[in-house]
Amino acid sequence: MNHTMTLTIQRVEGALIRALGLIERRGFAVTSIDASADEAAQQMELTIEVCSPGRSVDVLARQIEKLFDVRSVAHVRTSEPAVQLEESMAC
Amino acid sequence: MKGAQLLVKALEQEGVGVVFGYPGGAIMPVYDALLDSPIRHVLARHEQGAVLAADGFARVTGRPGVCMATSGPGATNLVTGIANAFMDSVPLVAITGQVPTPVMGTDAFQEVDIFGITMPIVKHSFLIRRAEDIPRIIGEAFHIATEGRPGPVLVDLPKDVANTMTSIPPIFEMKSSDPGRPDPEQLALACRLLGEAERPVLYAGGGVGMARAVDAFREFAEASCIPVVTTLKGIGAVPTRHKDYLGMLGMHGNLAANKAVQASDLLICVGARFDDRATGRLDGFAPGAKVIHMDADPSEISKLRFADAGLLGDLRVSLSSLPTDLSIEPWRAWCAERKAEHAWRYDAPGEGVFVPDMLRRITEADPEVTIACDVGQHQMWVAQHCHFQRPEQHLTSAGLGTMGFGIPAGIGALMAKPDGRVLTVTGDGSIMMNLQELQTIRRYDLPLKMLLVDNASLGMVRQWQELFHEERYSEVDLSDNPDFVEVARSFGIKAFRVTRRDRVDAAIERLLAAEGAILAHVCIDPKTNVWPLVPPGETNDVMLEGMSA
Ligand SMILES: Cc1ncc(C[n+]2csc(CCOP(=O)(O)OP(=O)(O)O)c2C)c(N)n1
Numbered sequence: 001m002n003h004t005m006t007l008t009i010q011r012v013e014g015a016l017i018r019a020l021g022l023i024e025r026r027g028f029a030v031t032s033i034d035a036s037a038d039e040a041a042q043q044m045e046l047t048i049e050v051c052s053p054g055r056s057v058d059v060l061a062r063q064i065e066k067l068f069d070v071r072s073v074a075h076v077r078t079s080e081p082a083v084q085l086e087e088s089m090a091c
Numbered sequence: 092m093k094g095a096q097l098l099v100k101a102l103e104q105e106g107v108g109v110v111f112g113y114p115g116g117a118i119m120p121v122y123d124a125l126l127d128s129p130i131r132h133v134l135a136r137h138e139q140g141a142v143l144a145a146d147g148f149a150r151v152t153g154r155p156g157v158c159m160a161t162s163g164p165g166a167t168n169l170v171t172g173i174a175n176a177f178m179d180s181v182p183l184v185a186i187t188g189q190v191p192t193p194v195m196g197t198d199a200f201q202e203v204d205i206f207g208i209t210m211p212i213v214k215h216s217f218l219i220r221r222a223e224d225i226p227r228i229i230g231e232a233f234h235i236a237t238e239g240r241p242g243p244v245l246v247d248l249p250k251d252v253a254n255t256m257t258s259i260p261p262i263f264e265m266k267s268s269d270p271g272r273p274d275p276e277q278l279a280l281a282c283r284l285l286g287e288a289e290r291p292v293l294y295a296g297g298g299v300g301m302a303r304a305v306d307a308f309r310e311f312a313e314a315s316c317i318p319v320v321t322t323l324k325g326i327g328a329v330p331t332r333h334k335d336y337l338g339m340l341g342m343h344g345n346l347a348a349n350k351a352v353q354a355s356d357l358l359i360c361v362g363a364r365f366d367d368r369a370t371g372r373l374d375g376f377a378p379g380a381k382v383i384h385m386d387a388d389p390s391e392i393s394k395l396r397f398a399d400a401g402l403l404g405d406l407r408v409s410l411s412s413l414p415t416d417l418s419i420e421p422w423r424a425w426c427a428e429r430k431a432e433h434a435w436r437y438d439a440p441g442e443g444v445f446v447p448d449m450l451r452r453i454t455e456a457d458p459e460v461t462i463a464c465d466v467g468q469h470q471m472w473v474a475q476h477c478h479f480q481r482p483e484q485h486l487t488s489a490g491l492g493t494m495g496f497g498i499p500a501g502i503g504a505l506m507a508k509p510d511g512r513v514l515t516v517t518g519d520g521s522i523m524m525n526l527q528e529l530q531t532i533r534r535y536d537l538p539l540k541m542l543l544v545d546n547a548s549l550g551m552v553r554q555w556q557e558l559f560h561e562e563r564y565s566e567v568d569l570s571d572n573p574d575f576v577e578v579a580r581s582f583g584i585k586a587f588r589v590t591r592r593d594r595v596d597a598a599i600e601r602l603l604a605a606e607g608a609i610l611a612h613v614c615i616d617p618k619t620n621v622w623p624l625v626p627p628g629e630t631n632d633v634m635l636e637g638m639s640a
């Protein structure tokens with residue numbers, strides 16, 4: 001399954017890598033990513049599509065939420081994978 | 092004031108009395124500042140010794156252990172210890188020197204990206220760019236290390252920042268956060284599940300001790316009379332002689348504990364995480380049980396096993412909100428029968444030392460002793476056979492299984508409680524991983540008692556090769572070990588050898604009565620195994636049994 005989630009992270013050193021690294025380490029593959037910065041709020045908004053290895057995306061969301069640089073996480077939608085599972089790297 | 096002095100002041104403000112570390116180029120400003128501070132610095136002989144000692148210190152006190160190292164190799168030598176603290180949720184603040192900011196990213200001498208290297212094994216990390224941020228960052232580091240589910244925090248301090256002059260910023264204080272209360276709906280659900288249960292089991296993990304919930308846990312266990320099993324880290328949640336305690340569950344657990352869990356209809360998981368060493372094959376773990384899961388960490392609930400009721404937040408609140416008037420007498424009786432049926436036996440044949448019996452007797456002779464373990468068969472014997480009154484008496488590298496933990500952890504425990512009695516139980520493989528710390532024991536005159544279980548092999552690996560690799564032994568023979576008694580003596584530490592069962596009582600007496608550090612070198616048959624055992628990939632219903640002697 002593909003899941004789309006939005007993250008708001010603080011723009012501090014390491015925050016982006018920390019969030020993306022956690023997603024991959026927990027077994028999910030990032031299939032697309034869109035980022036925009038909010039200069040005034042010193043925040044970054046990420047829209048990330050992940051491909052699940054059959055693990056709970058809710059648990060992943062809670063794992064991301066625990067990161068200290070992450071302000072919010074929302075699971076937006078679930079969809080059939082656009083890429084066939086065999087073709088994608090990590091799933 | 093220089094940044095480095097500010098760092099040391101901030102540590103003092105956090106109430107830090109002792110730090111473990113090893114100096115070097117990039118962290119020299121901090122070592123200079125330490126000279127003018129009341130903080131005691133303990134010089135280990137390897138950075139891994141320093142970080143594992145800080146870990147042991149934290150496990151005993153519940154306060155963050157603090158260690159420091161220089162950049163590059165100093166920092167990378169901390170990595171195993173940081174991972175160890177991460178896996179076992181131990182509060183730790185690791186401070187590393189870093190090359191000056193202008194050369195960061197240029198592959199400067201002794202530059203490594205320790206911030207990047209440790210990212211997956213820290214609760215959080217900081218790279219300090221400005222001296223005036225130091226008090227805030229140290230305040231946050233200590234707060235993060237301890238709040239909720241504890242863990243290690245890395246603080247990387249570039250040398251130029253440490254040398255920057257800055258005015259003293261205001262004192263930084265973090266408000267202590269409330270661990271939160273369980274959701275009322277989930278709590279109501281949990282109460283209902285408990286009321287309906289006929290065969291409940293309390294499954295306690297390391298969280299019970301860390302959340303300071305031991306009293307609340309015992310009150311609930313006492314009042315409800317629910318049989319208790321623990322994980323490796325949960326040992327001591329109830330005294331090991333408690334009437335309803337069935338022992339450790341899992342791979343090397345007690346049969347009674349595993350049978351009760353497998354037969355239960357409600358598992359009340361308190362500060363545990365369904366680790367594979369505890370559950371065996373997960374899809375066959377407690378197959379008929381509903382689950383109430385209490386934890387401080389939201390991401391643990393339903394991570395590996397669906398929680399029918401998830402009680403997030405303060406374990407003490409959750410435990411004291413559950414009903415205790417249950418009618419589970421037939422189940423208690425069944426569990427008591429299993430407990431009697433599978434009680435440990437100590438009548439092993441032979442003349443050699445039977446380590447399980449020796450360990451049990453040490454804790455009978457000194458019920459208050461703190462035991463720091465290494466990793467291997469001897470670690471499992473400690474978990475199975477020693478008696479403990481409280482969780483913080485049992486220091487063991489559970490999640491990472493770090494050989495070399497025992498001696499540094501023993502040092503940390505003694506630094507935390509100089510008047511306490513601490514015994515390190517180690518193996519002939521493990522002791523060599525941090526042997527250099529014998530000198531730290533000597534340097535600070537620490538009365539660490541050591542029991543070296545020498546089977547002239549990497550026993551645990553040897554056992555697996557015997558059982559699961561058709562006795563094809565590969566690189567597990569250590570019969571070329573040095574003479575450990577001579578080794579200890581060369582560090583100025585008393586040592587003696589035990590080879591026969593009829594000398595065990597005298598050996599225990601000598602070990603416990605000794606003033607100062609002492610090592611008992613116990614030689615046993617290399618073919619001794621740990622029983623029972625759930626083979627990897629099997630459910631906890633499948634327990635191999637044998638007689639170790
Ligand atoms: C740092 C590290 N390397 C390797 C291992 C794998 N390992 C687990 S137990 C063990 C054997 C330990 O030998 P010893 O300390 O003599 O204990 P014994 O099992 O013989 O009691 C090994 C090699 C480990 N846990 N940690």
Ligand SMILES: [Mg+2]
Pocket residue numbers: 467518519520544545546547548549550
């Ligand atoms: Mg051995």
